[in-house]
Structures are given as C-alpha cells and as structure tokens.
Amino acid sequence: MISLILAAVLGCVYVYLRRKDARMLRNGIVLVAACWFALVGITEILAQWFPWTQWIGFGIVALSPFAIVVLAGFLISNGATMMRKEGRSLGNLLSLLAGLALLGLPVLAALLVITLNPVAIGLAALLFFLCSYFGVVFVVFLAYAVAYGKMKHTSVPAAVVILGSQIINGKVPPLLSSRLDKGLEIYRESPPEASPLLIPSGGQGANESRPEGVAMAEYLVAAGAPHDHVVAEDQAVNTAQNLKFSAAVARKEGRDGPLVVVTNNYHVLRAALLSRKLGIPAQVVGSPTARYFLPSAFLREFVAILKEHKRLHVLMCLPFIALTAFLTAAIIAVSQ
Incomplete structure (x- = not known):
C-alpha cells in the first residue's frame, strides 16, 4: 500500500511538473519512479491475493539473462539493417555496438571476477555500477522521450x-x-x-x-x-x-x-x-x-544528451568510483 501511495504522490508531482514546464528531463525521473512504485505496489497486492503470482516474478527474474540475449540479438540485427539501408557511419552503427556490448560486458565482468585478483574484481564491480547507472538513465530518457513525443501542441503558433x-x-x-x-x-x-x-x-x-x-x-x-x-x-x-x-x-x-x-x-x-x-x-x-531507424536514432540522441550534460554525469559517477575503491581496499585488506 505504501508503494501505491508513493506512486500516486509521484504521479501528481509529474503532472504538476509537466504542466509547469514539459521541457525538463527531471520530469522523466519522476515519471519512471512513479511507474516503478506502481508496479511494486500492484505486485505486492497480487502476491497477497494470489500467492501463486510470486512465481511469475521469480520467472521474470530467472529469464532476464535470456531477455538480455534476445535484446542483444535484436540490436545486432537492427545494426545490420542500418548498415544495409543507411550506410556505415558511426551513428548508424550504434545499435550494433550496443548489442555487442550487451553480450560482451557480462563476459568481461565474469572473466575479471574469476581471476580472484582484488583489482580485477574491483573493476568488475565498477563496470556493474556504471552499466546500472547508465542503464537507468537510458530508461528515464527513453520513457520521457516517448511520453513527450505523445504530447499535443496547445498553442496557436506564430x-x-x-x-x-x-x-x-x-x-x-x-x-x-x-x-x-x-x-x-x-x-x-x-x-x-x-x-x-x-x-x-x-x-x-x-x-x-x-x-x-x-x-x-x-x-x-x-x-x-x-x-x-x-x-x-x-x-x-x-x-x-x-x-x-x-x-x-x-x-x-x-x-x-x-x-x-x-x-x-x-x-x-x-x-x-x-x-x-x-x-x-x-x-x-x-x-x-521508419521503425528500423528508431533504435540507432534513440541511442544517438541519448549519447548526445549525455555529452551535453557530461559534467553532471561525471559527478554522479564519482560515488561509484569511491565505493569501488573502498571495496577493493577492503578485499585486499582481508586477503592479506
């Protein structure tokens, strides 16, 4: 119930902020947070009323690696389509590169961990933190890009x-x-x-x-x-x-x-x-x-927005770097 209350409050805040100025990315943060708490709240209620629905959640978590592989395959396929129809510019290769990264980064992290080297494990942890951060930022960007794109203009333009x-x-x-x-x-x-x-x-x-x-x-x-x-x-x-x-x-x-x-x-x-x-x-x-154009196009826009706010994102990543350094030092201290 608390999650649903938070979702309702955040939903009201989102409507207020969007009416005040729809041209702010913070609106996307509030929108995604509201949707997340709504999903958690609905899941909690369903688990109380229908206990068997918990297995659906476990199934979704268990299948998430498979979903990542499917998403990577889609992006790689889309990248091949972009090269065939639009040429081999860097912007047209973004979906292909993203798909390869989705497959390659988990493998790289696993290889770093199995070395049992504290520094390598720390790098794997940093990789996880940074990928999680930029993944969340991309979800916020994509959700609000779609939401903003659905809005109708309300003024008679000059x-x-x-x-x-x-x-x-x-x-x-x-x-x-x-x-x-x-x-x-x-x-x-x-x-x-x-x-x-x-x-x-x-x-x-x-x-x-x-x-x-x-x-x-x-x-x-x-x-x-x-x-x-x-x-x-x-x-x-x-x-x-x-x-x-x-x-x-x-x-x-x-x-x-x-x-x-x-x-x-x-x-x-x-x-x-x-x-x-x-x-x-x-x-x-x-x-x-055209639908085939959208994955690379949205990725290109995301990269452009990251560049325009690079100082903010560097500052947001500093705590992850500090936490990784602390964990690495702790592992070294325990292993000695």
Whole structure:
C-alpha cells in the first residue's frame, strides 16, 4: 500500500511538473519512479491475493539473462539493417555496438571476477555500477522521450519551425519529408486568420549541393503552402542553431509569439531541452520515423544528451568510483 501511495504522490508531482514546464528531463525521473512504485505496489497486492503470482516474478527474474540475449540479438540485427539501408557511419552503427556490448560486458565482468585478483574484481564491480547507472538513465530518457513525443501542441503558433536533415542529390528524402508533412499539417490546422509562418531550417552540409532550408521551402510550396508564408533559414548546421536562427527569422518577420518546432519523433526531447536552454518559447512535436531507424536514432540522441550534460554525469559517477575503491581496499585488506 505504501508503494501505491508513493506512486500516486509521484504521479501528481509529474503532472504538476509537466504542466509547469514539459521541457525538463527531471520530469522523466519522476515519471519512471512513479511507474516503478506502481508496479511494486500492484505486485505486492497480487502476491497477497494470489500467492501463486510470486512465481511469475521469480520467472521474470530467472529469464532476464535470456531477455538480455534476445535484446542483444535484436540490436545486432537492427545494426545490420542500418548498415544495409543507411550506410556505415558511426551513428548508424550504434545499435550494433550496443548489442555487442550487451553480450560482451557480462563476459568481461565474469572473466575479471574469476581471476580472484582484488583489482580485477574491483573493476568488475565498477563496470556493474556504471552499466546500472547508465542503464537507468537510458530508461528515464527513453520513457520521457516517448511520453513527450505523445504530447499535443496547445498553442496557436506564430511560426512553425521545421528542423532540417540531410538532403540527397538536392532533394528531400523520406525522413525529411515526414517532418515537412507534419509541419504542413500543423499549418493547415491553424485558424485562417492566424496562419503561422513556415520556417524550414537547415544550412548546406559538406556533401550537399545546396542548403537544406532551400530544398525544404521548395517542397512546402510545391505541397500547397503559400509562397509568402514560407521563409527559409539556410545557415544552421546543428539543432541549437536551427532553433536560434529560426527564432531570429520569426522575429524579423514580425512573428513574435510561441513557436511549434517539428522534427522526427526520436529527436523531440533533445530539441525541447535545447529550446528551453536557449530561452525560446517553443513546443516540439514529432513526425513518424521508419521503425528500423528508431533504435540507432534513440541511442544517438541519448549519447548526445549525455555529452551535453557530461559534467553532471561525471559527478554522479564519482560515488561509484569511491565505493569501488573502498571495496577493493577492503578485499585486499582481508586477503592479506
């Protein structure tokens, strides 16, 4: 019962924090904690009413190594699909690398332990602590990325900013057309007397024949958007610049007010976090993405968020390092 009460309290806190500002990762921490306590509370009640359900929990724990192997196999298979369809860039290899890590790290930890060397055992313990920490952080990220991606925009935007991605042979590929179609959908849903400005945003990459924003603007106009309602931003080379430069374009065009930013569903949370960091009043919405693309895409976004908050994560890992050093010293002391 206590677990369910905690779940209810955390659920209320989550709703309050999300309404206050949905663009904060702490909301994901509260959401995952609420779900965890709810699961524990429901499990406790079921165990009291139906004692046989305890065996289900034991079965899940017993099968967890098998589940890890299955997950690793899925990620490796997905990595092979990404290489075949998208090429061999590091970003496209992330699901493959994650799958290999899921198989290799437990083996490495076991090999360290069986050496019976105190330092090696300490390294195995540190590996366990760090993997557990980053596993929990990934669950928080993924849960809130999905939750944020399901939210609907609630304001009538002054402008709809559509974030760019790589164009191919000067043309808009399917991944980018999904964003543009979503932007057009939001534009057409707005009241005619308050039609937002459409701002396709993206500069010219080294392997692109022209700026992404220009190709995107042509796509929007060809799809029926009025020419005078489309203003391309063609200088940005990353998401932060997309947001900053597009907000400047909106102000220049006299569109002072909230923005709706459109990107693919895997990218919404990081774009939202960046918009908050830059002080830009924006809601971020997601467009559909091919399913095979999602595992590597979410992993890439997770790595990017870790890099943007690297100091915080280093500080959070220091207690694990200190605990490992203490345990290693204790093992050495006992063995002498």
